[in-house]
Amino acid sequence: MGAVGAAVLILSCAAFLSAGKKFRWCTLSDLEQRKCSELSRALLDVLPPATINAFARVSCIRAHNTHSCIDKIRANKADAASLDAGDVYSAVKVYGLSVVAKELYLEGSCVFAIAVARRGALAIQRLKGTHSCHSGAKWTSGWNIPVGFFLARNVLIWNEGEPLGRVLSGYFNGSCVPGIGVTSPQLCSLCQGQKSYIRDKNHFCETSGSEPFYGSEGAFRCLKRGVADVAFLDHLAVMNATESEQEEYELLCPDGSTASLLDYAFCNLGRGPGRAVVTRHNFHKVARKFLTLLQHLFGTKGKEKTRFELFTSAPFKGKDLLFQDATHSFQLLKEETEISRVLGLDYVALLQGLGHEGSSLANSLVRWCCISDAELQKCEEWALNVRSDPLVCIQADSMTHCIELIKSNEADAVTLDATHAYFAEACGLVPVAAECYGEECASAHRDQRSVKLTDLAALPPIYALALTKTDIKHGSIYHLAGRRSCHSHLYSPGGWLLLAGYTVGLAQNDTATCNLSSAYKDYFWKGCMPGSDGNLCKVCIGRRETAGGRGTDRCAANHNELYYGNLGALRCLIGDPNGRSVGDVAFLEHHNLLQNIEYLESSGWATGSAPENFELLCPDGSQAAITDWKSCNLGRIPPNIVVTRSMAVTKVYSFLTKSQELSTGAAFQLFQSQKYGGSDLLFKDATEYLVPISHLNYSTILGEPFFSLVASAFNCTQAGILDFCKQDVCTSSA
Structure with a gap:
């Protein structure tokens, strides 16, 4: 900020404050009161004489605790305070306050929630019966993230009817x-x-400085005094740990291991938003200007930081x-910034799941995401047949839309293919169950035993x-350029x-084209790739053709x-019921291929079609019968998941288990769709x-080769869902 800008800012703040x-x-402690008073005096010393009387009216209001601060700001007895993100959420959602700025640290605006214990004493799975200290109730690192962590892993079992x-x-x-x-005494x-x-x-x-164990520093103090066995706090409290503290204490990691105090980026229970400054809506502009002025004068690069340092307490x-x-x-925020944009979608969903807005009917429901009218119809029949566990069917228009709804806590679950599972991981969603195909899974189901896996590669595969x-x-799979797909x-x-390696990859001397979606549009003449645009939508027909066209x-x-x-894709290849051909080649999966051909024949879509009317294009350039997919395919595909x-894993899996049991031999079949057209x-x-x-990570679930391939594809292939996921504050501010 230049000298002219600073002068304008000072005068604009002064104009407001001089108006009475x-x-x-x-403030929350006597020490904070002292620092605030010194800030007021420092302002007197550095402001121009014309504004001295105005800024002398900056005052420090002592509150009993953080909730008292919120009450005072709401009642116009105070104007601003910096609070933990958990209290910020309550201040906005329950008390109608506004967030004016977020604190920014070296790692961004977020903090790592960590569990600290004496070296060699504990593991994260062995905390039952121990003594604990927490930075604060409903606070990010002391309560919300660790409690969410324990609930997601069934360490804690919570009947939401009890506190x-x-x-x-x-x-x-x-x-x-x-x-x-x-x-809770x-x-x-x-x-x-x-x-x-x-x-x-x-x-x-x-939650005030008069409680010795308040805040992250207090929780660490509680551990160091020997009062507690484990402390839950944010990483900022151990960033400058002394050598003796590093020798005596360690972090408890999610996998049961331990790590050095300074390894918080790799050993933590999760990441959440740090502190933010709240004010009243009608005071937002003034508070924003005031914080800008404080930062300009006394911030890390402040013009007057030798006189007073805003971010130092020593x-x-x-x-x-x-x-x-x-x-x-400070990261200054616009007046109408949504709380989910301030704190992040993941964190807001966590707080809602923990009941920070009171009990919610949604917490006892499973909201399944459906992507078509036919799926909605099947879902609604599912809901009627599983009466003991309420199911609500949520309509979306694509799998990526479902991912957005789940991340935003507007839906709970959806089944995704392997590529969309990669998107889900980028969005911070977690796996619950995988579909199991083939006789191995069928026999396991008949014998009423679960298939226990550590590696999904052991499951019967799907072939592309x-x-x-x-x-x-066609000659071969390598001569499809200019065809209808x-x-x-x-x-x-x-x-x-x-299919990239056999089509667009060949056009680049076997080097995969960077933007696959764009490359396919150049490679094929026209086709139907639902969800795409341009020439790859030209032969699509929607629900049905009408007299007016598509x-x-x-x-x-x-x-x-x-x-x-x-x-x-099979419909597209065969052509419409009028006999019009729209496709030359179809890229699909092997499962149910013979059944789908039979279904289209019996339904009247493809009169005269039979398996012998089709053939496969093989990677070696030859052709094969459609039953030879094990030896003639474009690769193995991981199962749908x-x-x-994370907070809903137990609820969703329990619901699925009951649904599978009830659909066995019943009128409603979970894994059949022809009834719904x-x-x-x-x-x-x-699916059998x-x-x-839920115990596996995405790389293991998808297999390292496939995971690496899909990651490589999206290095420069644009996908709006990835942009959506990157907006989350703790993803984008590392």
Whole structure:
């Protein structure tokens, strides 16, 4: 900011404050009060004489705890305070305040939630019956992320009808969770703040500096004094750990191992937003200008930082006073910024799952995402047949839309193909179950035993095929340029990814083209790749053709487009019921191919079609019968998987297990779709059983070769869903 800009800023702030207003900062301890008073004096020293009287009216308002700060700001008795993200969410959603700025640290605006213990004493799976200290109730690193971590892994079992604090009280043998309240005395039993029947003198288990174990520094202090066995705090408290602290304490990692205190980026329970400054809506512009001025004068690169340092607390014999000492600068926010954009979609979904807005009916439901009218119809019948566990069917227009809805906590689960599973990982969703195909899974289902896996490569595979009609002479799979193509859908493993090496890759001397979606448009003359655009939508027909031309939902990435999916690509290759040919080659998967040919024949779509009318194009340039897919295919495809948010894994898998049991021999069949006029609705029709996979990572589930291939494809192939996922604050600000 130049000198002229700074002068304008100073004068604009002064104009407001001289009009009889005060800028009132809310403080939580005597030390913060001292630092705030010194800030006020520093302003007097550095501001031009014309503004001295105005800025002398900046005052420091002492509050009893963080919730008292929120109340004072809401009641116009204070104007701003910097709070933990958990309290920020409550301030906005419950009390109607506004976020004006976020603290930025070296790693961005987010913090790592860590669990710290003495070396060699504990592992994260062996904490039951221990003593714990937490930075604060409903705080990011002291409560929300660790509790979410334990719930997602079934370490804690929570019946949402009971208070979450009671669950934690039964797990730990004693705790200090400042701010938890009188309803959970066991979670305050280790706190050491002053007790008094007079509220203003009672500091026991409060979120204020008068409780010795308050905040991340306090939780670490609790551990170091030997009061607790484990402390839950943010990484900022150990960034500058002394050599003796590093020798005596260690981090507890999610996999049961331990790590050095400074390895928090690799050994943590999760990542969430750091602190932010809240104010009233009608004070947002003034607060923004005021923070800009403070940063300009006293920030890390402030013009007057020799006189006063905004992000330093050592001169006042404390830590993290007014702001975290690790703060590098402020990220100023627009007035109407959505709370999900401030704190991140993942974090907001976590808080909703933990009941921060009170109990919600959505917490007891499973909301399944459907991508077409036919899927919705099947889902609704599913819901009628699983009465003991409420199911709600949510409509979306594509698998990527479902991923967005799940991340935003507007849906809970969906089944994805392997390429979209890669998107789910990028969006922070987690795997629940994999579809199991073939006799191995069928026999396991008949014998009522689950298939236990550590490597999904052991499952019967799906093969990607290039299918053509015998009366169309192509020569080989390497001579398809300029042809009419039929693809299951955009980004599908068989209809988009694996064929690159045999089509567009060859045009670049066997070097895969960078942007596959663009390359296919140049390679093929025209075709139908649902979800694409341009010439690869030209032969798509939507729901049905009308007298006026193409049908509705034409080229949609869902079953409403009749050429969508494996059955749709086959329809496209065969041509419409009037005998018009629209495709020369179809890229699809082998499962149910013979059944789909029979179905299209019996339904009247393809009169006279039979398996011998088709052939496969092989990687060696030859052709083969369609039953030879094991030896003539474009590659193996990982199974489809069900994904959800981490907090919903147990709920979704339990629901799926019950649904499988109830659909055995019943009128409703979970893995059949022809009744609804389609194929592979909600799940692949070839599915025999759903295998639990929440213990596996995506690389293991998809297989390293496939995972690397899809990652390489999206190095420069644009996908809007990846841009959506990168918007999340803790993904983009590393």
